[in-house]
Amino acid sequence: MAAFWHDPNVRMVFWALVKILVILQAMLGVVSYMIYAERKIAGHMQARVGPNRVGPLGLFQPIADVAKLFFKEEFIPDGANKVIFHIAPMLAVIPALIVFSVVPFGPQDALRVTDLNVGLLLFLAMSSIGVYAIVLGGWSSNNKYALLGGLRSSAQMISYELPMGLSCIPVILLAGSLSLVEIVRMQEHWWFVATPFGLLAFAIFMITALAETNRAPFDLPEAEAELVAGFHTEYSSMKFGLFFLGEFANVISISCIAVTLFLGGWNGPWLPDAFKFVWFFLKLAALLFFFIWVRWTYPRLRYDQLMNLGWKVLLPLALANVLVTAIVVWWRAQG
Amino acid sequence: MMPFTMPSLIAVDWWALGAVIALSVGAMLLLVLEFVPAPPASNRGAFVTLLALLAAAGSVLEVRDARRSLFDGMFLHDGFTVFFTVLFCVIGAVAVLQSWDYVKRTRINHGEYYALLLSSTLGMVLMAASNDLITIFLGLELMSLALYVLVGFRRTRLDSSEAAMKYFLLGAFASGFLLYGIALLYGATGTTNLAKVAMFLADSPMIGNPMLIVGGLLLLVGFGFKVAAVPFHMWTPDAYEGAPTTVTGYMSAGAKAAGFAALLRVLLVAFPPLMSEWRPILSWIAALTMTVGNVTALLQTNVKRMLAYSSIAHAGYLLVAVVAGGLDGGSAALFYLAVYSFMNLGAFGVLALLGRGAEERVTIKDLAGLGFRSPMLGLAMTVFMLSLGGVPPTSGFMGKVYLFSVAVKAGLIPLVIVGVLNSVVSVFYYLRVTVAMYMQEPGAEPVEIAWAPSAAIAVVITLALTLWWGVQAQDLLTTAQRSILGLL
Amino acid sequence: MTEYVPVLLFLLVAIGFAGGTIGLSSLIVPRRRNAVKNSSYECGVEPVGDALQRFTVKFYLVAVLFILFDIEAVFLYPWAVTFRRLGLYGLIEMALFIVILFVGYVYLLRKRALEWD
Numbered sequence: 001m002a003a004f005w006h007d008p009n010v011r012m013v014f015w016a017l018v019k020i021l022v023i024l025q026a027m028l029g030v031v032s033y034m035i036y037a038e039r040k041i042a043g044h045m046q047a048r049v050g051p052n053r054v055g056p057l058g059l060f061q062p063i064a065d066v067a068k069l070f071f072k073e074e075f076i077p078d079g080a081n082k083v084i085f086h087i088a089p090m091l092a093v094i095p096a097l098i099v100f101s102v103v104p105f106g107p108q109d110a111l112r113v114t115d116l117n118v119g120l121l122l123f124l125a126m127s128s129i130g131v132y133a134i135v136l137g138g139w140s141s142n143n144k145y146a147l148l149g150g151l152r153s154s155a156q157m158i159s160y161e162l163p164m165g166l167s168c169i170p171v172i173l174l175a176g177s178l179s180l181v182e183i184v185r186m187q188e189h190w191w192f193v194a195t196p197f198g199l200l201a202f203a204i205f206m207i208t209a210l211a212e213t214n215r216a217p218f219d220l221p222e223a224e225a226e227l228v229a230g231f232h233t234e235y236s237s238m239k240f241g242l243f244f245l246g247e248f249a250n251v252i253s254i255s256c257i258a259v260t261l262f263l264g265g266w267n268g269p270w271l272p273d274a275f276k277f278v279w280f281f282l283k284l285a286a287l288l289f290f291f292i293w294v295r296w297t298y299p300r301l302r303y304d305q306l307m308n309l310g311w312k313v314l315l316p317l318a319l320a321n322v323l324v325t326a327i328v329v330w331w332r333a334q335g
Numbered sequence: 336m337m338p339f340t341m342p343s344l345i346a347v348d349w350w351a352l353g354a355v356i357a358l359s360v361g362a363m364l365l366l367v368l369e370f371v372p373a374p375p376a377s378n379r380g381a382f383v384t385l386l387a388l389l390a391a392a393g394s395v396l397e398v399r400d401a402r403r404s405l406f407d408g409m410f411l412h413d414g415f416t417v418f419f420t421v422l423f424c425v426i427g428a429v430a431v432l433q434s435w436d437y438v439k440r441t442r443i444n445h446g447e448y449y450a451l452l453l454s455s456t457l458g459m460v461l462m463a464a465s466n467d468l469i470t471i472f473l474g475l476e477l478m479s480l481a482l483y484v485l486v487g488f489r490r491t492r493l494d495s496s497e498a499a500m501k502y503f504l505l506g507a508f509a510s511g512f513l514l515y516g517i518a519l520l521y522g523a524t525g526t527t528n529l530a531k532v533a534m535f536l537a538d539s540p541m542i543g544n545p546m547l548i549v550g551g552l553l554l555l556v557g558f559g560f561k562v563a564a565v566p567f568h569m570w571t572p573d574a575y576e577g578a579p580t581t582v583t584g585y586m587s588a589g590a591k592a593a594g595f596a597a598l599l600r601v602l603l604v605a606f607p608p609l610m611s612e613w614r615p616i617l618s619w620i621a622a623l624t625m626t627v628g629n630v631t632a633l634l635q636t637n638v639k640r641m642l643a644y645s646s647i648a649h650a651g652y653l654l655v656a657v658v659a660g661g662l663d664g665g666s667a668a669l670f671y672l673a674v675y676s677f678m679n680l681g682a683f684g685v686l687a688l689l690g691r692g693a694e695e696r697v698t699i700k701d702l703a704g705l706g707f708r709s710p711m712l713g714l715a716m717t718v719f720m721l722s723l724g725g726v727p728p729t730s731g732f733m734g735k736v737y738l739f740s741v742a743v744k745a746g747l748i749p750l751v752i753v754g755v756l757n758s759v760v761s762v763f764y765y766l767r768v769t770v771a772m773y774m775q776e777p778g779a780e781p782v783e784i785a786w787a788p789s790a791a792i793a794v795v796i797t798l799a800l801t802l803w804w805g806v807q808a809q810d811l812l813t814t815a816q817r818s819i820l821g822l823l
Numbered sequence: 824m825t826e827y828v829p830v831l832l833f834l835l836v837a838i839g840f841a842g843g844t845i846g847l848s849s850l851i852v853p854r855r856r857n858a859v860k861n862s863s864y865e866c867g868v869e870p871v872g873d874a875l876q877r878f879t880v881k882f883y884l885v886a887v888l889f890i891l892f893d894i895e896a897v898f899l900y901p902w903a904v905t906f907r908r909l910g911l912y913g914l915i916e917m918a919l920f921i922v923i924l925f926v927g928y929v930y931l932l933r934k935r936a937l938e939w940d
Contacts, residue, residue, distance in 0.1 A: 016829040077863040090841035097837040114829040143863040158889040165896040172903035238848030304939035363926045
């Protein structure tokens with residue numbers, strides 16, 4: 001038994017599992033309280049008080065919400081494709097979770113699950129799998145609103161995936177690596193957001209992040225005024241809960257990546273190495289607040305405006321940004 | 336990490352790459368020009384296309400004796416490349432002359448027509464110049480994708496859309512097979528470079544390796560589709576019939592030549608060590624292709640369709656040359672390809688002249704009496720038909736004589752017997768067209784002939800080449816032999 | 824390849840979590856089916872026809888264009904990683920590549936392929 005424990009492979013798997021479970025729990029906690037925070041902030045922005053009945057200041061509201069979802073009656077419309085109908089909500093959550101496996105929360109090995117030399121690619125791959133959840137969910141429901149919502153949403157997400165992918169390239173050019181740890185190390189002295197093209201890339205990334213996560217002002221897939229609830233019209237109970245969870249998990253994972261790529265990750269003044277991870281979480285909290293802030297500030301775009309913004313503004317802008325960055329990097333390398 | 340050599344811009348031979356540059360710049364220019372208004376009568380697109388084709392041909396001819404290996408041996412500039420680049424450019428130029436008036440008459444005069452023509456020519460050039468399976472695939476896709484669209488260019492006609500759809504679906508399958516074959520070959524040999532594949536096979540003859548055999552067979556399927564060999568010929572009649580006639584002529588000549596160029600390079604450069612494996616397979620395919628093509632052509636009443644089956648039959652003859660292999664077989668294939676391209680282009684060029692506006696009258700009945708109503712056109716069509724049938728004194732005759740004598744020398748007596756018998760059969764249906772033109776009365780509504788100066792030039796060029804190579808074949812033959820030498 | 828093992832583990836845990844949540848909830852939730860409840864939602868009126876009908880071809884167009892430009896982005900990644908070693912050659916090559924795609928992009932714009940009206 002002792003020999004078994006000393007096998008490095010076993011130890012690695014064990015510690016990886018521990019980290020994964022901690023991240024999973026932390027993520028669930030953050031999601032719960034982000035929803036609470038969103039409702040509170042929204043309330044105050046609209047001169048209301050927000051949830052305040054369950055527990056002190058309404059702090060137990062998320063627990064009550066989850067319990068409610070768990071016991072809700074579940075129904076599946078006639079004519080729905082049962083298998084896909086069940087798989088779709090799972091697909092909404094799984095990719096968003098896997099992204100956390102490459103996020104470096106701090107400089108120590110213990111504060112990340114793994115360090116891939118293609119970490120950024122993993123993030124992009126996972127974010128494109130997210131489209132399947134929505135289009136399959138919308139299609140398998142056998143509901144016109146769901147189908148339209150799913151289609152719109154997939155068109156929106158793939159349209160914004162292009163500028164998102166392109167806005168990562170200036171960072172790769174500056175860092176010369178796809179490993180997220182390496183990218184953070186390169187920002188030890190100067191965050192990428194503090195360069196002109198880095199700032200532009202960050203702006204493009206954040207706009208596309210809003211669209212990728214289907215958050216307002218890009219929440220057209222669930223434009224309730226015209227599409228009831230979009231792709232998840234027919235979903236109820238915990239399957240709806242997973243879509244909901246997936247959306248917020250996506251917000252958090254994309255914010256983590258934004259912090260890593262542009263805001264210097266764990267880098268920050270004053271704190272010793274052991275506590276650098278605090279910086280990471282402070283930046284993350286700021287970005288999460290940004291997501292909530294935008295949602296309750298801007299009205300929803302019209303569909304043609306949305307597509308125009310993606311294809312005619314962000315795409316050429318991101319492409320030009322890539323070229324300019326390349327020229328500057330080459331120029332600097334000349335000395 | 337792989338060893339990494341710094342590429343340099345200075346090391347690129349710009350003349351050798353000139354054809355690719357001219358064709359791609361031309362195609363892009365045409366796309367952008369689409370949005371610059373022009374008087375409706377102008378034929379700017381055709382003009383730009385001609386210039387690009389001329390520049391491409393001129394550029395490779397400038398360095399025709401040089402031998403260059405570019406982009407890590409992916410792109411090879413040698414005699415073979417020069418031969419095919421010039422061939423494709425001339426085919427393209429003749430097609431442009433034929434289309435000059437035709438696209439306006441049939442109201443398909445969009446800028447994209449010429450842009451697609453140039454892109455597919457570029458694909459063909461890449462296929463002939465590639466020394467790497469990946470770039471061959473790239474060229475093939477570039478050529479095919481442009482052709483799929485060109486075939487369906489008469490959007491308002493149902494048969495054109497149907498043809499494009501069939502061609503696209505089957506073509507996509509064939510591309511998939513080809514790519515899968517490439518992947519398996521890469522798995523078996525560890526490289527996609529043709530010369531390195533040959534080296535690998537020579538060092539460790541792994542004849543029995545299933546991965547290698549399946550990969551090679553899938554490769555044959557892919558190329559077989561592109562050159563329309565039986566049993567991968569199903570798309571040909573429909574695609575040829577539905578496509579605009581000028582496009583049919585262009586693809587029957589260009590796409591076939593490009594398919595054979597790539598097939599020749601793959602077989603003669605990469606697979607000589609496995610010759611005993613692929614020769615019997617190709618022999619059977621050749622015999623089947625000749626026979627099926629000719630026998631089915633006998634039954635056709637639509638001349639376009641008949642020529643489609645005839646082009647299948649000609650793929651069979653060409654495969655005989657490929658089976659013969661070596662210097663003789665290769666040069667016979669090149670010779671026959673050049674000859675075949677122009678007689679076929681000529682025949683389709685004549686067909687493109689028939690009809691008023693967008694109507695298409697290409698049945699044998701429509702041709703009745705054409706020989707008296709337009710002696711020039713009748714004569715030209717007769718020469719093309721005789722040449723396709725292999726009757727002296729035309730280039731088709733010389734091509735067949737050379738091809739079959741090479742095959743006899745290579746000991747392929749059964750194949751030659753099949754080929755000669757087939758040639759005799761084929762004369763029957765080619766002569767049916769001539770008989771209709773000279774010995775039948777035109778119907779109640781005689782076909783209108785849409786003469787145009789550019790089309791006349793195209794007819795004259797193809798006619799002249801067909802007759803010239805019939806009496807004076809030596810130059811072309813020497814060129815073909817010199818071109819194939821670099822491969823061996 | 825060992826650095827990929829944790830990703831695989833994460834995948835398994837995530838599948839287990841998502842599947843477990845759905846499985847657990849479907850064990851305990853009430854189910855009282857009837858025909859009206861099971862019909863698909865259409866603002867309270869009787870559903871008309873099947874939901875899986877034809878939709879506008881624009882969506883296909885967006886999908887095709889996406890593939891086109893996504894491939895471009897895919898080419899840009901390895902280029903960006905090795906950019907410093909490729910130097911001027913890499914810069915010019917990629918600028919050419921982007922210009923070629925830009926010609927296609929201008930063509931799309933002028934053909935109004937990106938208009939939603």
